[in-house]
Amino acid sequence: MIMEVNSGNNQVLSKLATNNEHGENSSYFDGWKAYDNNPFHPTKNPNGVIQMGLAENQLSFDLIEKWIKKNPKASICSPQGVDAFKDIAIFQDYHGLPEFRNVVAKFMAKSRGGKVNFDPERIIMAGGATGANELLMFCLANPGDAFLIPTPYYPAFDRDLRWRTGVQLLPVVCESLNKFRITKEALEEAYENAQKANIKVKGLIFTNPSNPLGTTMDKATLKTLITFINDKHIHIVCDEVYAATVHTLDYVSISEVAQEMEDRCNLDLIHVVYSLSKDMGLPGFRVGIVYSYNDTVVNIGRKMSSFGLVSSQTQHLLASMLSDEKFVDEFLSESTKRLANRHELFTKGLEHVGIRCLKSNAGLFCWMDLKPLLKEPTFEEEMRLWRVIINEVKINVSPGSSFHCHEPGWFRVCFANMDDETMEVALTRIRMFVENGQEMAKMVAKKEHKMWRRALTLNLSSQMFDENVKMNVPISSPHMMSPHSPLLRART
Numbered sequence: 001m002i003m004e005v006n007s008g009n010n011q012v013l014s015k016l017a018t019n020n021e022h023g024e025n026s027s028y029f030d031g032w033k034a035y036d037n038n039p040f041h042p043t044k045n046p047n048g049v050i051q052m053g054l055a056e057n058q059l060s061f062d063l064i065e066k067w068i069k070k071n072p073k074a075s076i077c078s079p080q081g082v083d084a085f086k087d088i089a090i091f092q093d094y095h096g097l098p099e100f101r102n103v104v105a106k107f108m109a110k111s112r113g114g115k116v117n118f119d120p121e122r123i124i125m126a127g128g129a130t131g132a133n134e135l136l137m138f139c140l141a142n143p144g145d146a147f148l149i150p151t152p153y154y155p156a157f158d159r160d161l162r163w164r165t166g167v168q169l170l171p172v173v174c175e176s177l178n179k180f181r182i183t184k185e186a187l188e189e190a191y192e193n194a195q196k197a198n199i200k201v202k203g204l205i206f207t208n209p210s211n212p213l214g215t216t217m218d219k220a221t222l223k224t225l226i227t228f229i230n231d232k233h234i235h236i237v238c239d240e241v242y243a244a245t246v247h248t249l250d251y252v253s254i255s256e257v258a259q260e261m262e263d264r265c266n267l268d269l270i271h272v273v274y275s276l277s278k279d280m281g282l283p284g285f286r287v288g289i290v291y292s293y294n295d296t297v298v299n300i301g302r303k304m305s306s307f308g309l310v311s312s313q314t315q316h317l318l319a320s321m322l323s324d325e326k327f328v329d330e331f332l333s334e335s336t337k338r339l340a341n342r343h344e345l346f347t348k349g350l351e352h353v354g355i356r357c358l359k360s361n362a363g364l365f366c367w368m369d370l371k372p373l374l375k376e377p378t379f380e381e382e383m384r385l386w387r388v389i390i391n392e393v394k395i396n397v398s399p400g401s402s403f404h405c406h407e408p409g410w411f412r413v414c415f416a417n418m419d420d421e422t423m424e425v426a427l428t429r430i431r432m433f434v435e436n437g438q439e440m441a442k443m444v445a446k447k448e449h450k451m452w453r454r455a456l457t458l459n460l461s462s463q464m465f466d467e468n469v470k471m472n473v474p475i476s477s478p479h480m481m482s483p484h485s486p487l488l489r490a491r492t
């Protein structure tokens with residue numbers, strides 16, 4: 001019956017509506033579904049799934065809320081601000097409110113350490129960075145053309161960059177051996193492979209700071225990338241949505257390097273994507289920006305932005321908030337501090353139980369190395385471990401394969417979308433997962449297998465138990481840490 005309905009739809013709906021290219025059938029999104037079906041709550045559902053697969057910044061909401069309370073005139077829905085209601089309600093120009101573009105340009109400069117300026121006339125609005133990335137693909141490439149992309153990369157790029165545009169993504173393979181840095185050799189290889197396959201390469205796209213690695217690029221690497229695209233005469237799109245989501249103050253934007261190399265590179269090939277989703281923690285506001293150095297892209301992009309404008313109500317509020325320079329300075333400095341603290345607490349907690357992460361200095365996540373927990377270095381094993389973590393430890397982390405990582409055993413874990421207490425619960429679960437597994441391995445070695453099973457009096461599936469014994473690696477019973485965790489019991 002379902003088959004009939006589907007095949008019926010295939011005939012009456014478009015190819016776009018009935019194809020699977022949106023990529024939402026990946027484990028990255030499956031993890032979100034597992035959380036949605038059983039979300040953790042400290043008192044109402046303490047054994048639920050903790051969402052650590054969502055790159056959200058919830059650490060500085062209080063600062064924004066405080067500003068809103070102090071500035072009721074900024075909102076057209078308050079008695080103090082309602083006088084502006086009519087004008088804002090009818091505003092629909094795709095260039096955007098001039099005051100909004102001005103403050104966004106200033107904010108982009110501040111969030112990049114004030115080392116580079118942005119021209120408000122080059123700012124194009126879009127529905128989040130999601131819309132901004134797609135808009136750029138529509139401007140720069142034809143269906144079938146390709147963009148090179150270093151791996152591992154943000155899984156939703158498969159949807160955002162490819163689905164509706166028909167653009168292909170070709171991996172530039174990066175390896176853990178050199179900390180996943182992009183090399184000139186890997187770029188050349190990917191480019192040559194495309195040429196051999198007769199695929200037209202239109203550009204290179206990457207995130208800096210990187211999602212999922214949480215690392216920033218140094219100036220030398222950015223220069224290499226600009227030289228590469230300049231030699232090939234292809235575009236560069238740099239997604240900088242995490243520009244101010246850094247724990248150190250040495251971030252280098254592509255704009256800074258491009259302006260330095262102005263006499264050696266064609267600025268028409270350089271485009272930046274930005275949004276307020278991460279740096280200000282406002283993904284629901286859908287404020288996305290394309291900043292292009294190419295006049296034609298600015299012109300056409302503005303027209304295309306009609307399909308994904310930022311609402312004038314949001315523009316109005318943000319124009320007021322971001323023009324408060326004292327607030328912006330304090331917000332950026334405090335947010336950086338809080339992120340750095342959270343990152344330190346979380347990574348130290350992981351280190352304590354022997355979990356290593358790639359050294360990082362940005363982003364809302366860590367790139368965890370769980371290779372030691374794999375029975376063998378395969379993606380099947382990575383998925384098996386992921387299923388244990390999600391179903392039994394009840395934490396949604398995202399497997400490296402969903403980021404197109406070429407080496408099994410890496411997982412992305414987000415740490416800024418929760419309060420301190422939830423993070424502690426997550427760390428306790430991880431700690432018990434690892435420690436109980438190690439304990440179990442020792443007991444097995446001492447042939448105390450039966451005693452251990454009795455002692456637990458838990459509902460551990462024998463299949464998993466046997467697998468663990470065979471593996472002799474620290475995979476533990478997930479049930480150990482759910483209803484019986486002292487920490488959780490204390491909160492109910």
Ligand SMILES: Cc1ncc(COP(=O)(O)O)c(C=O)c1O
Binds near residue numbers: 127128131154241276
């Ligand atoms: C690298 C990257 N680009 C774009 C996005 C989408 O951001 P937005 O909410 O602004 O659409 C994300 C969100 O996680 C991201 O990590």
